[in-house]
Amino acid sequence: MTITQLLECDTLTDVAARIRSHVVDMCAGPEGGHLGGALSCVDVLTALYFSVLDVDTHWPDDPDRDRFLLSKGHAAVALYATLAERGFFPVEELAGFGRAGSRLMGHPVRAVPGVELPTGSLGHGLALGCGFALANRYAGRASRTFVLLGDGELQEGSVWEAAIAAASLRLDRLVAVVDRNGLQLTGPTDAIAPMEPLAERWRSFGWAVREVDGHDPELLADLLDAAAWEPGKPSVLIARTVKGQGLPFLAGRASSHYVTLSPRNHARAISALRVAEALG
Numbered sequence: 023m024t025i026t027q028l029l030e031c032d033t034l035t036d037v038a039a040r041i042r043s044h045v046v047d048m049c050a051g052p053e054g055g056h057l058g059g060a061l062s063c064v065d066v067l068t069a070l071y072f073s074v075l076d077v078d079t080h081w082p083d084d085p086d087r088d089r090f091l092l093s094k095g096h097a098a099v100a101l102y103a104t105l106a107e108r109g110f111f112p113v114e115e116l117a118g119f120g121r122a123g124s125r126l127m128g129h130p131v132r133a134v135p136g137v138e139l140p141t142g143s144l145g146h147g148l149a150l151g152c153g154f155a156l157a158n159r160y161a162g163r164a165s166r167t168f169v170l171l172g173d174g175e176l177q178e179g180s181v182w183e184a185a186i187a188a189a190s191l192r193l194d195r196l197v198a199v200v201d202r203n204g205l206q207l208t209g210p211t212d213a214i215a216p217m218e219p220l221a222e223r224w225r226s227f228g229w230a231v232r233e234v235d236g237h238d239p240e241l242l243a244d245l246l247d248a249a250a251w252e253p254g255k256p257s258v259l260i261a262r263t264v265k266g267q268g269l270p271f272l273a274g275r276a277s278s279h280y281v282t283l284s285p286r287n288h289a290r291a292i293s294a295l296r297v298a299e300a301l302g
């Protein structure tokens with residue numbers, strides 16, 4: 023199905039709501055999942071897969087496709103839900119997440135249609151993205167490469183080595199998105215290792231920078247679509263998000279990082295998402 027057909031009756035916000043509800047269902051399974059950081063990046067993934075990325079669900083390895091790397095691979099449940107909604111594999115398969123025999127594991131692997139590379143060890147996605155961008159340049163392809171990073175992940179030194187390389191190589195078809203939810207595994211990122219002024223940091227590394235509400239999929243799509251914003255420079259979008267977005271009993275809390283939703287909390291989560299959807 024083309025994006026135009028998929029979005030005939032739905033807005034990006036409608037799609038994001040469906041993806042959130044799949045994420046919640048997956049995290050109510052026996053293994054639970056990285057709920058908070060999945061919910062914070064749903065709108066970014068929706069904007070990318072339903073508006074920006076040039077990908078073909080019938081030919082996931084099309085050499086001319088755009089590339090997406092989930093560097094914060096622990097948010098796999100959000101990626102799976104997005105890929106399924108986009109049509110890479112049946113939505114019904116999501117129910118098997120984390121169960122024996124399922125290819126949908128806690129971190130993404132290549133066996134899942136649409137997944138470019140296995141990720142989960144933080145700090146590697148941007149360097150891999152540089153590789154994709156460089157390879158596409160050498161091959162004369164117009165494809166763009168998008169990499170989604172966590173804000174805690176930015177404490178990995180390898181991120182900044184890759185940032186230097188991307189700017190030196192003038193990889194202007196490389197776009198990083200930082201899920202700036204302000205939290206990592208054990209608490210607030212800025213209490214653990216202050217990163218502000220984050221935009222200035224990226225600028226000083228030679229990147230074009232934009233900051234935006236990370237829960238407005240239309241705005242995200244417009245900005246991401248328009249990259250590169252400055253010729254010859256890689257682009258980074260700092261998406262201001264909320265960890266656990268959509269679930270009032272978890273939003274903004276470090277405890278949302280990894281959750282196995284009890285039947286009661288699963289029901290609370292579903293009704294919270296329904297209320298949010300009804301309020302538009």
Ligand SMILES: Cc1ncc(C[n+]2csc(CCOP(=O)(O)OP(=O)(O)O)c2C)c(N)n1
Nearest residue numbers: 059096142143144172173174175205206207
């Ligand atoms: C190299 C590495 N160290 C530690 C971990 C364990 N880990 C998984 S998620 C996480 C916190 C990441 O925080 P952040 O990047 O802010 O992610 P988000 O808030 O979006 O979930 C950590 C430490 C890991 N996956 N990889």
Ligand SMILES: [Mg+2]
Nearest residue numbers: 173174205206
């Ligand atoms: Mg974070």
